Structures are given as structure tokens and as C-alpha cells.
Amino acid sequence: MLRLLRDRRIAGLAAAGFLAEVGDWMLLIALPLHVLALTGSPLITATVFVLGLAPTVVAGPLAGVLIDRSEPWKIMAIVAGLQVLCLTPLLAVDDASDLWILYTVVVVESVLGTIIEPCRATTAAASVPANRLAEVNQLMGVLSSMARLLGSPLGGLILASGGFDAIVYANAGTFLAAAVVFSIGARTRRAAPIGTRPPGATSPWTDLVEGLGITARTPALRQVMAITAVIALAQGAFVLLFVLFVTRELRGTETDVGLLRGVQAIGALLGGVLLGLIIHRIPPRQLISGSLAVFGALSLAIWNLPALTTSMPLYIGLFILVGAPGVTLMTGMLTVLQTSCTPSARGRVLSTYFALYGAMQALGTLIAGFLGTGTGLTIGLQIQGTLYFAAALMALRLRTPPASPGVPLR
Template sequence: MLRALGHRNYRLFFAGQSVSLIGTWLTRVATAWLVYRLTGSALLLGVIGFCGQIPTFLLGPFAGVLVDRWDRHRLLVVTQVLAMLQSLALALLALSGHIAVWHVAALSIFQGLINAFDMPARQSFVVEMVDDRADLPNAIALNSSMFNGARLLGPSVAGALIAAVGEGGCFLIDAVSYLAVIASLLAMRIVPRERTHRQQHVLTELKEGVLHAFHFPPIRSLLGLIAMVSLMGMPLTTLMPVMASQVLHGGPNTLGFLMAASGLGALSGALFLASRRSVRGLGGVIFTTTLLFGAGLLAFSLSRYLALSLLAMVVAGFGMMVTTASSNTVLQTIVEERMRGRVMSFYAMAFMGTAPFGSLMAGVLATHLGAPWTLTLCGAMCLLSAAWFRRKLPVLREHVRPIYQRLGIIPEVATGLDVAAERAGPRES
């Protein structure tokens, strides 16, 4: 389960990022609580979420082209330094008592600009940190374990920290935590990538990336599913303060418990993926966990008891994490190296870029229908998305089979995304 940690650079990254991500989750909870405390508006919660994520949607494709051109290691150092400064600005404004919602919106846009480059660079950089490509799925699963371990720990203490030191104190802790990941990046020994293709105009390379991603059914279908899951799943995060305070009649501690429960489910999912030895059979896994995510959303929307809500959040967290990480693993496995940054930027667009529309949709629908009915609708849409993906699986297996055969993942019969076909009997290649 930990074989990717045998690579020195990845081990450094894992250690530094684990510390930094705890601070990131402190800021996420504190920001949501601050906005809701200042305004009491579900709509403004959606607007702030929109501001933080729309840059990824608008700049993602261009960022992917540049990530394929630039030194990813150096780019990550720059993005982490800028993110630290953003958290420090939030902390200074909050601690001085001068913070307003427009400050949060402006700094959220700034963080979104950083994320537009950071996310595809970080996803693409995993290949450079792990020397043995066979360990790539494990590294991606451990990334998810790290992210969701922080997601479990950060929100669980955020409620107590907000009560003790205020939102500004949480922002300051986050700013300091970035020093860990910056130090880990600077301590790495990176072999420069060999570039075998001549650079063309940015728009030409962008067009090439679009054609590669959206004309190949497995990539197109996985990106479509992630986009829908993110669009329908983001209202869960956006409306969490409303559900915690108005539906479950709690405070910041209740919000922290709910997010920690989601993190526990996600961490369990990440450990499940880390225990897998191959990418084979992930198609069936993606279908099942998308169903679980939709069911978790439905149960949470209907619950009026904290214990049941926490259980629903565990299920939803497990489903969301395994769906997104499994899709990431398949994409990273089948994509050409020269296209990796661009495809990962489309993944970032699907995962984070659609989220602002989900946040805005959550605010508008919750204002008219209420938070519970909004989440009920989102859960139902996730179930329909799972059914759509299940119908696509046979065709996706046919396209992925030769790639997996060439990589030696499936030396005899290939299923690509679903082991079930292999058990059904031999098929022509």
C-alpha cells in the first residue's frame, strides 16, 4: 500500500503536502463559516465558491499547454508561495477586524488563478516524482489518502479553532503550513524532462490537446462523468453550513464533524485504492462508487438527525473520492506523455472548473427550494450519471484494451476499465 513512498522525491512531497493540506482544510471551513456568519446568505456562499473556482474553468486549457512547456517543479514552487501569500492576506484582514465579503471574494479569485496552474502541474508532476511507472496508480491513491487524511483532520479541529482563535487564526495557521510543502519541493532532486516535440503556437497546441481529449471516447467519457459528479457534488460543500445550522441546529463544531465524516469516507476510499495492485477493473469501481455518492447525497438531504447525517457523509465521501481518483488513475495511465499537462488541465476543468457553476446553482436553488431539496436533486442526477457511464463501459473497454496491452498491464486479454468482460470469455483483439 505504501510502495510509492520508496521514491525519494515522492516521499518528500508526501510529507510536505500532508502538513500543508491540513492548513488548507482549516481555511476552507473557516472561510465558509466566516461568509455565512457575516451574511447569513446561502446565495453568497455560492457566489464565493463561484469566485474561487471559475478561473480554473476559464484558464484551464491554456494552463495545460503551459504546464506541458514549463518546468513543472519550478512552477509548483511559485504556486505554493503565492498560495501562502493569499492565506496570509486573509489572516491579516480577519485578525485586524477589517475583513468584508468582497475581500473574501477577491482573494478567492486570486486563489482560483493559482489553482488553474497548480492543479494540472501537480497532477502531471506525479510521473516525474515516481521513477517506476508501475507505481503510478499507488502514488495517485496515496495522494488521495494524503488529501483526505487532511480533510479528516482539518475540519475536525476547525470548529474548535474557530471558537478559540477565530477565522483569522485558522488562516494564519494555513499560511505557516505552506512552508512545509515549499521546503519539500526545494529539497527534491529532479531530472529535467526530455522534450521530443517542437513547440508550436499556444492555440495550435491547445487545439491538439482538445482533439486528443475529446475525440478519444475513454478520456471524453471520464471527463464528462467527473464534470457531472463535481457539478452535482459541489452544492454539498457549499450548503454544508446551511445544513449544519438550520437543518441540524448546530454550530461550527457540527460543520466540522460533517466535513470530517466526509473526509473519513474519502480516506477509506483512498486506502481501498492504494491496496489495489492494478488499474484493471476500475470501470466497474467507478460505476459503483458514483452510485454510492448519489445515494449518500440523497440520504443526507433527507436526514434530520446528526448520526444519520454523519453516516450519509461517510458514504458520500467514499463515493466521491473513489470516483474521482479512479478516473484520474485511468487518465494518467492512458494519456500520452506529451499531452499529460493538457489532459490534466481538462481533468482540473471537469473536477474544479465545473464546481463554480455548482456553487452558484446551489445558492440559487437553495434560496428558492431550500438546501435539502437542492441536495435531493443533486443526488438523483448523480444516480442518472452512473447509469449513463455503465452503458458506455463496453465501448470504453474496446478502446483502452490496446493501450493496456502495449503497457503490459494486461498481457493476454484486456478489459481496460472492467474485469467483468474478462471473466465472460475470450474476445478478439
């Protein structure tokens, strides 16, 4: 896995992605705590997440068209720079009356993220032979886990010690560093668009419709999208229910919230190392279904344990375990998506995946906002854990494409 970093393209993508994701995790931990502190309302907190996810539904497919027709490094450099600028208005959010500023920033940052995330995944896939796609996905997953391991505790600590403004400055710094790395890549690589089609060959609308049609006609892609919808619904609920669970059921602090989200990365790192030993022996279908089953079992165990104990060391251990199936699940999902379409359509297919994920995650978060008070919290936690088992059963029927030959993709 680490030998992939000898490739300067992969190393650049990995470094920039790691820097940006550290900042993302700091903000992801701090934002719900900040909004909850300003408003005291789980529903308003959920609404903020929904506003951040909803734009991906529209922007996702359009971003895929842009990705398939453009030079990727230049796009990523520009987008990362815009992410820095668009964070600064958050410094003006002092009380609940300023939430409209926060809403606007969240929407804009969501649109920008909708462009850069599938662009990174598509560029990485186009940089390795077909038989090494799983390896590069594994590497990116491990680095994402490392970013979580660093960013999540930092988010809780910085919020507790320096306030929300300090989080904004730190997040802007990581985006700026990522923009610099992408800019270096844009200057040193005279790459063509990711896809094989000339940018002006067809209209953007035609490309958009074609990309959606490819996803709808391909059995493996249809199945992955259905599985994704269920997973995203569960994950959307988790984003809010987790914060409520830690602060109310475990009587935890802001630092505890960041710590428990962060330690999942330890399990993900261990899972990533283990996956490297067996990645060529397990079909993606089994990798996905097995990961989801473990996710469901651990989730339900965690949600129901407060009836017996609220010992924080025990929950730290359980959340470490939760991280392992996360990296294996994402590796399996991305590999199926990348191998089930042509390189010229990858940007649109991956963007459709992220758009669907965002839409269903928004729905899950909104539902959690309604359930997040009183006995509704307990019910919501049980439903959230059970959804992973439903997705695992769906994955058992996944019809994956045959193994790809070990030839370059472009």
C-alpha cells in the same frame, strides 16, 4: 501502496501535498461560515465559491501548457510561495464592506491552485511505471483523505476559538511548509520538463489547441469529461447545501460542520486500504460507476433522515461511510485520464479536467445559492443526490483503454 514512499520523488510530492491540503481544508470549512456570518446570505456565500472556481475555466488549459513545457518542481515551489503571500490580505476582512478583498484573494488563489494541482498529479504519474498509475493515485487519494481528517475539524475548531484570522495564519503556514518541500525537490532534482517535447518546439497557443483537440478526439477522455461535468455539478451544490443542511436541518455548530466534513476521511482511509487489495481486479469503469452509485444512495439517505432523527452520532457514521467511495472514484477517474493520453499531453489533459470540474462546480454552487432558502433547500438536496446516479449510468458506458504494460513512462 506505502512502498511507493520509498521513492523520494513520490515522498516529496506526498508530503508537500498533504501539508497544503490540510490548510486548504481548514480554509474550505471556515470560509463559507465566515462569509455567511458576515452577510447572512446563502447567495452571496455561493458567489464567493463561484469566484474561486470560475478562473479555472480560463487558467486551467493555459496551466496545462506551462506544465508540459516546464520543470515541475520549480513551478510548484514558486506557486506555493505565492499562495502564502496572497493569503495575507484576508487579515483585513472585518465586515461585509471588505468582501471585495476576499473576492480578490479567492480569485488569485484559485488561479495558483489551478497550476499546482494538475502539476502534482502529472509529476506523480511520470514518476512510476504505467502499471502502477492506479497505485500512485490511490496513495495520493489516501493522503488527501488524511489531510481532510486533520484539516476539517481543525478548521471548525480554530474558527470557533481563534477567529478567521487564525485560519489565515494556519493556512499560510501549511503553504509555506509545502513551498519548502518543493524547493528542496527543485534543488536536488535536475529534471527535464514532464512531457517529451522540447519547450520551444511549438508556440504555447499551438500546444493549447493541440491539448484540447486530444481531449475532444479521444473517446475515453470525452466520456470522462462528460461524467466529470455531472459529478462537479453535484459537488458544487454540496459545498453550500452541506453547510446549510448542518446548520439549519441538524441545528449544528461551526465545529459540527468541520467534524462532519472531516470524518469522511476515515471512510476514505478505510476505502483506500480495501482498494489496495482489489485495485488490480476491478476495471476503472466498474470502479467509477460503483463508487458513484454508492455516493448517490448515501447522499439521499443523509438528506432525508432529518425527518426521522437529527442524532449527530448517526450522521457522523453516515459521513464516515460517504468517504469510502470518494477515494475509489478519484482513483478510477485519474487512472483513465492518465492512461488515455501520451505523457507529453498529460499536463494539458489533466488541466482541462480540472478546468471543467471548476466550471461545473461553480455552476452547481451558484444554483445551490438560489435554492438554499426555504423549501428550495430540500429540493436542492434531492437533486444533488440524484445527479450521482446519473453519472453512474454514464460511467457504465465508459470505453477505457487497454491495460498498459509495466514499462516506465519516461
